[in-house]
Amino acid sequence: MSIKLENVTKIYQAGEVETVALKNVDLEILEGEVVVLLGPSGSGKSTMLNVCSGLDNPTSGTITIDNEVISEMNSKQLTKFRRDNLGFIFQQYNLLQTLSVKENVEVGSEVSNDPFMVEEIIEQVGLTPNIDKYPFQLSGGEQQRVSIARAVVKKPKIMFCDEPTGALDEENAKEILGVIQKLNETYNTTVVLITHNPSISVMADRIVKLNSGEVVEVIINKDKKDAKEIVWG
Numbered sequence: 399m400s401i402k403l404e405n406v407t408k409i410y411q412a413g414e415v416e417t418v419a420l421k422n423v424d425l426e427i428l429e430g431e432v433v434v435l436l437g438p439s440g441s442g443k444s445t446m447l448n449v450c451s452g453l454d455n456p457t458s459g460t461i462t463i464d465n466e467v468i469s470e471m472n473s474k475q476l477t478k479f480r481r482d483n484l485g486f487i488f489q490q491y492n493l494l495q496t497l498s499v500k501e502n503v504e505v506g507s508e509v510s511n512d513p514f515m516v517e518e519i520i521e522q523v524g525l526t527p528n529i530d531k532y533p534f535q536l537s538g539g540e541q542q543r544v545s546i547a548r549a550v551v552k553k554p555k556i557m558f559c560d561e562p563t564g565a566l567d568e569e570n571a572k573e574i575l576g577v578i579q580k581l582n583e584t585y586n587t588t589v590v591l592i593t594h595n596p597s598i599s600v601m602a603d604r605i606v607k608l609n610s611g612e613v614v615e616v617i618i619n620k621d622k623k624d625a626k627e628i629v630w631g
């Protein structure tokens with residue numbers, strides 16, 4: 399699925415204080431594209447991801463995913479749209495601690511009408527030997543792979559990733575990025591990935607740089623690299 403932002407502004411109001419987190423953003427993300435969002439802390443990256451994915455409403459402007467204007471949907475419509483089409487990975491894994499790997503992934507598959515096979519996705523993220531373990535028995539990288547499997551099992555059309563490797567060491571981070579890349583290549587899943595680490599942008603089709611809520615640069619990456627080849631910054 400493609401994502402189109404037209405003149406999107408997001409203003410947060412906290413008491414007397416107004417923060418303009420996004421300012422007149424125009425951007426189109428194509429189906430099957432890997433877009434990396436880069437920018438300093440507070441530049442509006444998470445806000446952009448949240449409004450793109452319907453987790454939050456823009457203050458003004460339009461967000462369209464394929465032919466659906468999600469910025470005009472009510473919360474019930476949005477919930478259904480997100481459930482049917484979108485996958486999320488965050489820095490925190492948000493796994494259910496009392497459920498095994500398999501059961502955590504089943505939670506993801508149960509919300510879909512047409513999920514992948516749970517065991518197949520667990521295999522793809524390399525967790526078959528750990529399928530009956532509980533989150534506390536796994537490393538950080540393994541836990542993040544469970545959260546990817548849970549997001550992916552429902553066959554999302556778009557994966558939104560907010561600092562998915564922020565809590566991981568280099569080796570685990572590259573593996574996780576490899577899993578996301580493979581998902582994109584295998585299923586043509588659109589990927590929007592936020593990172594603080596500019597070296598990750600080598601795996602993107604396009605790099606979008608944000609500063610103070612504005613898109614300041616869009617770079618087409620002509621020399622897209624495999625996640626394994628990332629030279630960690």
Ligand SMILES: Nc1ncnc2c1ncn2[C@@H]1O[C@H](COP(=O)(O)OP(=O)(O)OP(=O)(O)O)[C@@H](O)[C@H]1O
Pocket residue numbers: 410411412417418419437438439440441442443444445446
């Ligand atoms: N719920 C909120 N209420 C008020 N202000 C907010 C809220 N969420 C974010 N902001 C403000 O909006 C701006 C953009 O925040 P955002 O979280 O999008 O930044 P970011 O680029 O994701 O930063 P980081 O790299 O630190 O995660 C910041 O100035 C932040 O303080």
Ligand SMILES: [Mg+2]
Pocket residue numbers: 443444445560
């Ligand atoms: Mg953020």
